[in-house]
Amino acid sequence: MEWTGARYADKPTAEVSTWIDAAPEDVWPVVSDIGLMPSLSSELQSVEWCDGEARRKFVGRSKHDAFGEWETTSYVVECDAPRVFAWAVQDPAEPSSVWKFTLEPDNGGTRLSQWMQLGPGRSGLSFAIDRMPEKEQKIVFVRLREFETAMTGNLAAIKDRVEGS
Numbered sequence: 001m002e003w004t005g006a007r008y009a010d011k012p013t014a015e016v017s018t019w020i021d022a023a024p025e026d027v028w029p030v031v032s033d034i035g036l037m038p039s040l041s042s043e044l045q046s047v048e049w050c051d052g053e054a055r056r057k058f059v060g061r062s063k064h065d066a067f068g069e070w071e072t073t074s075y076v077v078e079c080d081a082p083r084v085f086a087w088a089v090q091d092p093a094e095p096s097s098v099w100k101f102t103l104e105p106d107n108g109g110t111r112l113s114q115w116m117q118l119g120p121g122r123s124g125l126s127f128a129i130d131r132m133p134e135k136e137q138k139i140v141f142v143r144l145r146e147f148e149t150a151m152t153g154n155l156a157a158i159k160d161r162v163e164g165s
Helices: 024-033 034-041 124-131 133-164
Strands: 015-021 044-049 057-064 068-080 084-089 097-106 109-116
Touching: 015 133, 024 097, 024 109, 024 133, 034 044, 034 133, 068 097, 109 133, 124 133
Parallel strands: none
Antiparallel strands: 015 109, 044 057, 057 068, 068 084, 084 097, 097 109
16 A cells, blocks of 8 residues: 555545455345444444434444544445445545445455545544644554554454354
């Protein structure tokens, strides 16, 4: 991944992937279950659907040493079982971030990828950049590295859950 010189307005992205010894149909229930997400993340504390059976909108509560605690509303922007599950954070037209799981059949199993994009909408990171604009590239780089590490852990936990069951 190339992050050198990335600015928030550039909508920088991070992506990780792993191979899972199971069909996409067997991986899908895990990646599309938002209730499992907090157990995969040290930052995400809780998630709940806020539109009942429609399952198009959910609230997440997060915590980070540098950013404190916050709550966001996310909107499912793509749900194509068992291939893609994606959501936009805050305003779907101008999200503060977009997150996506992609599942592809691969060598008798599944190639699972998790991808995320910062911006273009403002987020907690925007406030840090506002305070230290001369450090924007470093702030973006460090946050993307945190996301890459977290997503690597997410995929390892999903792999363990699916292959262990």
